[in-house]
Structure formats: C-alpha cells, structure tokens
Amino acid sequence: xxxxxxxxTPQISGGHLYLRAxxxxxxxxxxxxxxxxIPFLLRTVMNPLLFTFVFTYVFPKIGSGxxxxxxxxxxxxxxxxxxLVAVAIFFQGIAAVALPLAIELGGTREIEDRVMAPLPVGxxxxxxxxxxxxxxxxxxxxxxxxxxxxxxxxxxxxxxxxPMLIVIVLLAALVAGYLGLVIGTxxxxxxxxxxxxxxxxxxxxxxxxxxxxxxxxxxxxxQIVTLVNPLVYVSEGLRTALTPQIPxxxxxxxxxxxxxxxxxxxxxxxxxxxxxxID
Amino acid sequence: MHPLALHxxxxxxxxAHTNAVNGIDLMVENGEIFGLLGPNGAGKTTxxxxxxxxxxxxxxxxxxxxxxxxxxxxxxxxxxxxxTQFNTLDRACxxxxxxxxxxxxxGMSRRSAHTRADALLERFGLSERAGTMVAQLSGxxxxxxxxxxxxxxxxxxxxxxEPTTGLDPQSRIALWDAVRExxxxxxxxxxxxxxxxxxxxxxxxxxxxMHAGSILVCDTPDQIKRSSSxxxxxxxxLRHVVPSFLxxxxxxxxxxxxxxxxxTVRVHIVAAxxxxxxxxxxxxxxxxDLRVAEPSLETAFIALTGRALAA
Numbered sequence: 001x002x003x004x005x006x007x008x009t010p011q012i013s014g015g016h017l018y019l020r021a022x023x024x025x026x027x028x029x030x031x032x033x034x035x036x037x038i039p040f041l042l043r044t045v046m047n048p049l050l051f052t053f054v055f056t057y058v059f060p061k062i063g064s065g066x067x068x069x070x071x072x073x074x075x076x077x078x079x080x081x082x083x084l085v086a087v088a089i090f091f092q093g094i095a096a097v098a099l100p101l102a103i104e105l106g107g108t109r110e111i112e113d114r115v116m117a118p119l120p121v122g123x124x125x126x127x128x129x130x131x132x133x134x135x136x137x138x139x140x141x142x143x144x145x146x147x148x149x150x151x152x153x154x155x156x157x158x159x160x161x162x163p164m165l166i167v168i169v170l171l172a173a174l175v176a177g178y179l180g181l182v183i184g185t186x187x188x189x190x191x192x193x194x195x196x197x198x199x200x201x202x203x204x205x206x207x208x209x210x211x212x213x214x215x216x217x218x219x220x221x222x223q224i225v226t227l228v229n230p231l232v233y234v235s236e237g238l239r240t241a242l243t244p245q246i247p248x249x250x251x252x253x254x255x256x257x258x259x260x261x262x263x264x265x266x267x268x269x270x271x272x273x274x275x276x277x278i279d
Numbered sequence: 280m281h282p283l284a285l286h287x288x289x290x291x292x293x294x295a296h297t298n299a300v301n302g303i304d305l306m307v308e309n310g311e312i313f314g315l316l317g318p319n320g321a322g323k324t325t326x327x328x329x330x331x332x333x334x335x336x337x338x339x340x341x342x343x344x345x346x347x348x349x350x351x352x353x354x355x356x357x358x359x360x361x362x363t364q365f366n367t368l369d370r371a372c373x374x375x376x377x378x379x380x381x382x383x384x385x386g387m388s389r390r391s392a393h394t395r396a397d398a399l400l401e402r403f404g405l406s407e408r409a410g411t412m413v414a415q416l417s418g419x420x421x422x423x424x425x426x427x428x429x430x431x432x433x434x435x436x437x438x439x440x441e442p443t444t445g446l447d448p449q450s451r452i453a454l455w456d457a458v459r460e461x462x463x464x465x466x467x468x469x470x471x472x473x474x475x476x477x478x479x480x481x482x483x484x485x486x487x488x489m490h491a492g493s494i495l496v497c498d499t500p501d502q503i504k505r506s507s508s509x510x511x512x513x514x515x516x517l518r519h520v521v522p523s524f525l526x527x528x529x530x531x532x533x534x535x536x537x538x539x540x541x542x543t544v545r546v547h548i549v550a551a552x553x554x555x556x557x558x559x560x561x562x563x564x565x566x567x568d569l570r571v572a573e574p575s576l577e578t579a580f581i582a583l584t585g586r587a588l589a590a
Contacts, residue, residue, distance in 0.1 A: 025382030
C-alpha cells in the first residue's frame with residue numbers, strides 16, 4: 001500500500017489519517033460558522049425569545065398568565081424552560097445538517113469534494129452530525145439564560161444531575177443531527193421548507209415542550225401517540241436534570257429511548273447518504 | 280506500478296438492461312495524459328467513477344497506484360485528485376479557503392496547506408481572486424480553481440471528467456495549457472474523458488475510444504489515425520436530405536458508414552477511388568457544399584463506431 005510515491009503528503013496509518021481528515025472537515029465547518037455566527041445566533045434565539053416574552057412576561061403582566069395544571073406550584077416559565085432548550089437543541093441539530101445537505105447533494109453537488117476526502121464516506125456524514133451537535137449545544141447554552149432573564153415569573157432551575165444533563169444534551173444533539181441526515185438525504189432542496197412545516201413544526205409543538213408528559217394523562221390517546229416523537233424524551237430528560245420538582249419520565253426510559261432512536265437514525269441516515277453518493 | 284489498471288471491469292446499474300461498462304481493460308502509464316474519448320453514454324464517466332471509488336463495479340479489478348479500489352477506497356482517495364464536470368467548489372468558502380481546507384482534509388498542516396494553496400493560485404493566475412467567493416467566478420476560472428483544488432495534496436493520478444465542457448474556446452485552450460504545465464511540473468498521470476476529438480488529439484499521449492461501454496481501440500492519436508488511413512470523410516451540406524438518398528449512398532461500393540444530422544451528411548469512404556465523384560453525382564443539384572477530410576481521429580472514430588461524434 002505504501003507505494004514508491006512522489007507525494008509530499010506523509011504516509012500515515014489509516015485510522016490516524018481518518019482523524020486528520022475528520023478534523024479538516026470540522027475546521028471547514030468552523031470557518032463557515034464563524035463567518036455567519038451572528039445570523040446563526042439570531043436565528044437560534046429569536047423563537048424562544050419571543051415565546052418566553054409573550055407567555056412568561058406579557059401574559060402575566062396583562063393578567064392572563066398560564067397556570068400549569070397539577071398542584072406542583074411551579075411557574076409556567078419553569079415548565080417551559082427545559083422544553084425551550086430541548087427545541088433549540090433539536091431544531092438546530094436538524095436544520096444544521098438537513099438544510100445544507102439537501103442543497104449540496106441535490107443542487108450544487110458540492111458534497112463531491114468532501115466525499116473525495118481520504119476517509120470512509122460514512123464518516124463524512126458523521127462529521128456533519130457531530131458539527132451540528134456542537135451547534136446544538138451552543139444553541140442550548142444561549143437559550144437557557146435567555147429564558148431565565150426574560151421571564152417576569154420566577155424560574156426555579158437548578159442542575160439536579162450534571163451527568164444526566166450532559167448525557168441528555170449529547171444524545172439529543174446526535175439524535176437530531178442524524179434525523180437531519182435522514183431528512184437531508186431524502187428530501188429535494190425545493191421541498192425542504194415543506195418538510196420543515198410538516199415534520200419539524202408538529203414535532204416541536206407535540207414534543208412535551210410546553211407541558212410535562214405526565215399531565216397529558218387527561219388526553220390519553222395524545223399521551224400515547226406522542227411517544228413516537230423523539231423530542232418528548234429530550235424535553236423529559238432535561239426536566240429530570242433541570243427541574244426535578246416537575247413530574248417527569250424515568251431516566252432509564254428516556255436514555256433507553258434516545259439510544260434506540262440514535263442507533264436507528266444513524267443506521268438509516270448513513271445508509272441513505274451512502275446510497276446518494278456512491279453508485 | 281501503473282497509476283491506474285483496470286481488468287475486465289463491468290458495471291451494470293440496478294434496473295438497467297445493458298452494462299454501462301462492459302468488460303474493459305486499461306493500463307495507464309506513469310506521467311502520461313490518457314484520454315477516454317466517446318459520445319455521451321459511452322461509459323466514460325462511469326469508468327472514471329469506478330476508478331475514483333464513486334461507482335462500485337459489478338465485477339473486475341480496479342487498481343489505483345497498486346491499491347485495490349474496491350477493498351480500500353479511502354486508501355485510493357489519498358492518491359488521486361478529481362475534477363468533475365460540475366462546479367463542485369464549496370460555495371460557502373472563497374477560492375483560497377477551498378484550496379486550504381481541501382489540503383487539510385488530506386492531512387496537510389496549516390502551514391504547508393497555506394504555502395501550497397498560494398503556489399497553486401499563483402500558477403493558475405488566480406492569486407487576485409483568492410478572496411472571491413466561488414459563486415462569483417466565471418466558468419473558466421471556476422474550472423481552474425477546481426483543478427488547483429484537486430492538486431493540493433500532490434495526487435499521483437489526476438482525473439478530469441469532461442474538463443472543458445461548457446467552456447468557451449479561449450478558456451478551453453487555457454485549460455489544456457494548464458494541464459500540460461502541471462503534468463510537466465508534477466509528473467503525475469492524467470486521465471481525462473472528453474467528447475471533443477480535437478481535445479483528445481491535442482492533449483492526450485494515448486486515447487481509448489469508447490463506445491457502448493467498451494473500448495474499441497487504445498493507442499496514440501497518430502497511430503489510431505494511421506491504422507484507419509484508408510478512410511476519407513466526406514461531409515456534404517444539402518438543401519434537403521431525403522431518406523432514400525441515404526440508402527442510395529449506403530448502397531454504393533466503397534462507402535462505409537453514412538450519418539445524417541439535419542442538412543449535413545457525413546459519408547465515410549473506405550476505398551476512395553473515384554467514389555467522391557459518384558457521391559457528388561448522386562447528390563445532384565441539392566448539393567450546396569462539400570468537404571473532404573484527411574484521416575483524423577474523427578474519421579477513425581466514424582470508421583470504428585459507424586457514427587459521428589456529435590458534440
């Protein structure tokens with residue numbers, strides 16, 4: 001394999017070279033994000049900012065605040081804070097992979113240069129997911145303080161379990177990224193807006209972001225149907241870590257479901273990606 | 280070791296009834312510019328796709344620099360540079376960033392990637408465009424930037440798929456010069472596809488003529504012309520072309536392939552003795568213009584495939 005080559009690129013063992021290529025792909029993505037960091041931040045915080053402003057600042061001030069059901073005695077802002085963080089992670093993760101990928105695969109074929117990088121094609125897809133995961137974490141870090149700052153009501157959040165918080169954030173970021181990979185490889189560039197309306201918006205509204213899952217007990221069918229929604233487990237997992245005083249799903253169920261979804265989306269997304277770039 | 284060696288390579292796409300590549304053998308020598316010449320659909324791009332790991336062959340052996348492309352695609356990718364027929368430059372980056380990050384993908388250090396990118400931009404006359412976003416480049420400049428990008432990691436084989444399709448004549452000749460220059464400077468083998476006869480003739484050391492998934496002949500352009508030197512190509516321009524006229528032509532002794540495109544008829548004459556006069560007589564008052572071509576890659580191509588290579 002190591003030929004009598006005239007190349008000045010040093011010969012490095014396969015695994016090491018894959019890592020360098022992976023790192024090169026990350027550097028490229030970092031450069032692109034740095035160029036558009038302000039628009040990225042604005043895009044990320046606008047929705048949660050307005051949502052928090054209207055529901056936890058305007059409504060209480062005009063005397064029509066929402067009181068969450070049950071006798072937990074917590075503010076609505078406390079209920080939605082983990083949910084808004086979950087949406088930020090999830091939306092960012094899907095969008096950061098699906099939007100550019102649909103164009104690079106279908107419109108401009110820009111993906112070619114990265115597919116020709118000296119690493120397995122599955123790792124090219126994986127890099128996109130890992131990079132979107134980093135953006136998701138930035139998004140989460142931006143949204144949480146915002147909710148606390150804007151809300152007129154007290155937001156009682158404290159990290160009950162750091163390991164749980166880290167595990168949920170990482171799993172959520174990767175699940176969203178691989179779901180973005182599935183969407184980006186399947187959907188044509190022209191339909192991507194439609195898919196966001198048909199998939200991402202319902203997932204967001206029905207993802208137990210604005211209410212805890214257990215309170216859906218009074219609408220039993222909805223409570224069962226929403227179990228197919230990955231965002232439910234992210235919202236509930238973040239409640240476990242950040243607002244344990246609110247009823248939430250068991251940690252084992254949340255982590256188990258997210259691991260299953262991660263494996264499923266990773267397998268499907270990678271398979272679809274390979275099919276698109278290799279004949 | 281051959282930069283590229285294909286043995287009995289077959290590719291059938293799922294659901295297709297015929298093989299896109301039908302059992303081809305090919306050896307590219309060190310440092311040569313090798314051309315795959317043929318019409319659209321001949322299997323040229325599929326052949327390049329197989330050699331560059333983008334298309335999985337149905338069967339056969341593909342060795343790039345001695346590395347098995349089916350077993351070790353990542354190992355192959357390390358040794359090759361690829362310029363596709365589409366502008367695949369990264370639209371989110373400017374010209375120099377395209378080159379720089381390409382180098383980083385291939386494990387180059389920050390410093391050597393910068394040095395190499397600057398040198399290549401200089402060589403291709405792109406230094407002033409280093410900061411230009413690639414969407415603003417003209418077709419010719421974009422193709423040169425793609426070429427520069429593909430050279431970043433010092434590939435030992437450079438693949439160019441239809442490198443001058445869609446370029447104006449001036450940009451085409453500039454690109455030929457660029458390819459010759461980099462081959463001289465870096466000594467890599469170049470494998471290109473083209474459906475322009477003059478491109479194969481002017482640029483390639485050896486040419487393989489492809490048709491319907493097979494290689495019909497593989498030799499130097501001069502040798503290919505010599506081997507078909509008994510042929511002459513007569514191109515007629517007529518007021519109207521009627522099918523019966525074509526049949527009459529085909530019936531003449533010494534006429535090979537006949538091929539019509541709107542009001543132009545190309546007649547490949549195998550034995551030229553006095554036959555041109557009979558062709559002219561057949562055409563009669565319909566004839567507006569006549570051209571007799573000496574043996575060329577074009578006449579060789581028509582002799583081999585029975586049809587013209589319409590661009």
